[in-house]
Amino acid sequence: MLSKSNSKRITGLLQKKYRQREGLFVAEGIKVINELLNSSFELEAIYGLDSTSLRIEKGSETIFHKITPAELKKISFLKTPQTALALFKIPTQLPNVRQGITVLLDDVRDPGNLGTIIRLCDWFGITSLVCSTQTVDCYNPKVVQATMGSLSRISIVYTDLVAYLQQEQRPIYGTFMDGTTIYGASLPDEAVIVMGNEANGISNAIEQLVSHKIAIPRFGQLQKTESLNVATATAICLSEFKRGVSIEK
Amino acid sequence: MLSKSNSKRITGLLQKKYRQREGLFVAEGIKVINELLNSSFELEAIYGLDSTSLRIEKGSETIFHKITPAELKKISFLKTPQTALALFKIPTQLPNVRQGITVLLDDVRDPGNLGTIIRLCDWFGITSLVCSTQTVDCYNPKVVQATMGSLSRISIVYTDLVAYLQQEQRPIYGTFMDGTTIYGASLPDEAVIVMGNEANGISNAIEQLVSHKIAIPRFGQLQKTESLNVATATAICLSEFKRGVSIEK
Known part of the structure; x- marks a missing residue:
């Protein structure tokens, strides 16, 4: 009833x-x-x-x-x-610590993308996710459906990204079409990785604060693909940041 | 009107x-x-x-x-x-050639996942995608929305995967939880990469034909994440197969 x-x-x-x-x-x-x-x-x-x-x-x-x-x-x-x-x-917020890798989302709007990114963070052992206030709410039903249990293991904070980054000591990475290829770079264990909005990428205000501009190279002769989806780009970035740790073991 | x-x-x-x-x-x-x-x-x-x-x-x-x-x-x-x-x-089918990297999909059912995978193939310069007959149709409106122009640049064939693989000369890679880590592996320029169904992974019949079982390592202390989404797993695999080419250049 x-x-x-x-x-x-x-x-x-x-x-x-x-x-x-x-x-x-x-x-x-x-x-x-x-x-x-x-x-x-x-x-x-x-x-x-x-x-x-x-x-x-x-x-x-x-x-x-x-x-x-x-x-x-x-x-x-x-x-x-x-x-x-x-x-x-809705649980009491987990403590958000500035160590290891932190993923920052600059206005990710699609619930499916946020859900996938939360699940990816969990997979790669990243427990700290910082979202702009315009990023879709992580307790939106569509986000919950996409993340499943992962939601309970990640500390997710909604805050002003400019203020957050101005206090940051770690290097700040962001993906841009004209960045340095991520494949050749020596990537640190401690870093902030900024991922941008689905349509507009990383905003100008945040771009000013990025210390390392990186890019995922595009292959093929035609090179007509407009862009990678933000969740798949996050997957490739996290894999690159973490693969070194895995090989050393 | x-x-x-x-x-x-x-x-x-x-x-x-x-x-x-x-x-x-x-x-x-x-x-x-x-x-x-x-x-x-x-x-x-x-x-x-x-x-x-x-x-x-x-x-x-x-x-x-x-x-x-x-x-x-x-x-x-x-x-x-x-x-x-x-x-x-619907265009006349592009020729499907057995060279370079071919991605095989073993019953991928979600239109968003297929769309994302088509876009990823285009990004990584992979022009040949082979789908099991149970994989969602690539002209399904939801797939079209997710792929955009990429759909025109990839040769997509629907066929019986067992018969296709029995004729294959290239090494056949598939992702499994108990496979060898993809990060340490020396990956070839010519290969077939099999990605499995969202819920069940790669089917037994196809598993028999896989020559190289690989895995994307899971990080973190808890290790509770059940699995990666098939589209993000494809992103990481394609990035790993192609990153060597990029660094050599």
């Missing part, structure tokens, strides 16, 4: 201001929910057709609310709802 | 069988349409609110059909329609 007030409360969470007020975010689908149940996130409630595939801890069964497919359709943010939707508590 | 029969014909192109029967595919949005107009694709017609931002060649203006926002909404495949929709002819 789903009360009208609960239904309204859940659909409100599509908006950032309601997520912040309630301190809750939404995750959908058995796979994503189980990933989050298996992380440090704290579960508030699950609404689903059936609890059999869910990894709910013993003693927490009352947190599961059986609903009908029509009720699920009403609260789901997905075009094709899955079989369950869960509410998790 | 949009006739009822034209409207029906366009919406039918969401389905692969109608795309194959008509020999046409759909692209939406000024940016994507202009990218395709600037490629070797042949334009059939454009339906739009206004032609001013479109790079239509002189003499081809009759190909533009002015329609209303309500008519565009009816034919658009996007949740939020842009200002124009174009029909392009």
Whole structure:
């Protein structure tokens, strides 16, 4: 059973201001929910057709609310709802430390891109992500779907990037079409890597603060590809920064 | 003005069988349409609110059909329609040659992933992509949106991968969790690289035919990230195969 007030409360969470007020975010689908149940996130409630595939801890069964497919359709943010939707508590922010590699996002707007970048940071052991205030919210349902459990292991801060970078001691890398090839460069273990907006790249104000302009070379005779997607460019950069560590071992 | 029969014909192109029967595919949005107009694709017609931002060649203006926002909404495949929709002819297939690097996709199902991989191939100068028959169709509207002009520069073949690989002379690389680290490996200029399905990876039948099992190492103490997205894994693999060429130059 789903009360009208609960239904309204859940659909409100599509908006950032309601997520912040309630301190809750939404995750959908058995796979994503189980990933989050298996992380440090704290579960508030699950609404689903059936609890059999869910990894709910013993003693927490009352947190599961059986609903009908029509009720699920009403609260789901997905075009094709899955079989369950869960509410998790937005955690207290992890401490953001200025050491090792930090990734900075200068207005990344697409939720799928942010989700993929969070998952990549987790893969490459990077725990610190700093986003401009115009970057898409990491508790946006589409970001949550794309990151799965990784969201719980990364410290994500939203702040003014100029002020952040003015306090920075580490070298600041940014990708530009006219930068030095990343493949030949000797890359440090301690650095900030700035990735730009999908359409406009790195903004002028941030470009002034970049100490090392790098580029991912383009191959082929035609060289007509306009640009790499920001998530795939991040993948290649992080791989280059980390591959040296891996080979030394 | 949009006739009822034209409207029906366009919406039918969401389905692969109608795309194959008509020999046409759909692209939406000024940016994507202009990218395709600037490629070797042949334009059939454009339906739009206004032609001013479109790079239509002189003499081809009759190909533009002015329609209303309500008519565009009816034919658009996007949740939020842009200002124009174009029909392009599906080109005669480019020759697929067994030389250099060929990327093989073993049942990649997500249109966004296929689109990103096509764009990556173009960036890295790889012109040959071979897809299993269960891989999403490259003229699916969502794939077209993600690839933009790159689609015209890559030879994409759908075929039985086992039969294709049994005829292969080049080394066959595939990514597996238990493979050898890609960072230490000496990678050849001529190779086939197999990328697997989003949920299940490379299938058993194809695994039997892989001559070199490689892995992208995972970093960090927790090592809980389940897997890399197939498009970001492809980005890292292609970067590793090509970086040597770049450094030698």
